[in-house]
Amino acid sequence: MIKDRIWTLVSRKLSGEATASELTELTDLIQTQANTDLYLQAIDEFWKIPLESDEEFLEATYHLHLNRLKEKGYDLETDKDKEETRALYFKYTEDVKGNKRKKIFIGAAFMSLFVLLFFTLYFFKNSTPVSNAGKGDKIVQSEVSTKSGSRTKIQLPDGSSVWLNGSSKLVYDNQHFGEKIREVTLTGEGYFDVVKNKDKPFIIHANRINIKVIGTAFNVKAYPGEKNIETSLIRGSIEVTTRDGAKIMMKPNDKLIIRNEESQAEKDRQLTKAAVPVDKNAFMSMRHLTLANDESTVVETAWVENKLVFDKESFENVALKMERWYGVSIRFADEKLKTQKLTGTFEKETITEALAALQLSTPFFKYKINNQNIQIFK
Numbered sequence: 001m002i003k004d005r006i007w008t009l010v011s012r013k014l015s016g017e018a019t020a021s022e023l024t025e026l027t028d029l030i031q032t033q034a035n036t037d038l039y040l041q042a043i044d045e046f047w048k049i050p051l052e053s054d055e056e057f058l059e060a061t062y063h064l065h066l067n068r069l070k071e072k073g074y075d076l077e078t079d080k081d082k083e084e085t086r087a088l089y090f091k092y093t094e095d096v097k098g099n100k101r102k103k104i105f106i107g108a109a110f111m112s113l114f115v116l117l118f119f120t121l122y123f124f125k126n127s128t129p130v131s132n133a134g135k136g137d138k139i140v141q142s143e144v145s146t147k148s149g150s151r152t153k154i155q156l157p158d159g160s161s162v163w164l165n166g167s168s169k170l171v172y173d174n175q176h177f178g179e180k181i182r183e184v185t186l187t188g189e190g191y192f193d194v195v196k197n198k199d200k201p202f203i204i205h206a207n208r209i210n211i212k213v214i215g216t217a218f219n220v221k222a223y224p225g226e227k228n229i230e231t232s233l234i235r236g237s238i239e240v241t242t243r244d245g246a247k248i249m250m251k252p253n254d255k256l257i258i259r260n261e262e263s264q265a266e267k268d269r270q271l272t273k274a275a276v277p278v279d280k281n282a283f284m285s286m287r288h289l290t291l292a293n294d295e296s297t298v299v300e301t302a303w304v305e306n307k308l309v310f311d312k313e314s315f316e317n318v319a320l321k322m323e324r325w326y327g328v329s330i331r332f333a334d335e336k337l338k339t340q341k342l343t344g345t346f347e348k349e350t351i352t353e354a355l356a357a358l359q360l361s362t363p364f365f366k367y368k369i370n371n372q373n374i375q376i377f378k
Helices: 002-014 020-031 036-047 055-071 079-091 094-127 264-272 299-305 315-326 335-339 351-361
Strands: 129-132 137-145 152-155 161-164 169-173 182-193 202-206 209-213 217-222 228-235 238-242 247-250 254-259 284-288 308-314 329-332 341-346 366-370 373-377
Touching (some): 002 020, 182 299, 202 217, 209 217, 209 228, 217 299, 247 284, 299 308, 315 329, 315 335, 329 335, 341 351
Parallel strands (some): 182 202, 329 373
Antiparallel strands (some): 129 137, 169 182, 182 217, 202 209, 209 238, 217 228, 238 247, 254 284
């Protein structure tokens, strides 16, 4: 691949081993990759920075960046390399070994730093721009994601705030965001506090729905694979458009629930290409927001306040919430347990403490924890 060849040639150039023909080849390849010359210039300048002479610092830096590379999927130190490195450390006498080891650490640390910078710049450039159909422009995508068991808050270029729940992702065009419209794509669950701007509507694409906003605060839960998509409005007003074109206006305290799957009538219509009528009430409903027992906490948005709250919800839904909250995997040994209703509020409790508390209030289940895997049974 071109990027692999560029990497090889750049390495030879910086180490002073490239031939004249290889330098010419590198120049030609760079010209075929937009902006790559700028990134390689930055790497070249980085290469010329004077090295740190502290041996302990170099050793620590080397291992730090080696671990970072491994986390990104680049394992530069195979078992064979480790054996060869150990042989180098113990091959020389004490006096000579000190100088040799220092050189090894300097080279390894510098190479790992170089590789990290190169791959970060190169892959970021090649993975984020998306071609704008019909115009040939480049769209610079900004992506913020959270892992299971974590939550984060971000601020968009227009000043709007977004809280992302566990296992969620927000993507938007960082270059053109807010020029005409403010447009984002949500996967998972997010709470939005949108700055009001009637001239630049805020559009959210979330699975089977699109949400049009002017200025308001609301919660959207649209996890892939879950049965329902939920939109909960706190203040202001929003317009929700479904994939089939239905439009629903929401007012404060409304909660819109849409099935995250096509109804059987829709599937039959696609298969037969016949105009089979679809009962929209079968996969769409409007309810009010749910208040917890304290009458002041809104269950749908409690997670923004770092509270895990559920009120008379099925054990199956509670398990999904707990998986994202604690970063665990929960499996049921008995399918009947999934339908049991649970109520609870947790803030600083561990997963073990939370399960023990639920078990005391509703002693119909047992659990077994094995690292991050939890089994629920009778």
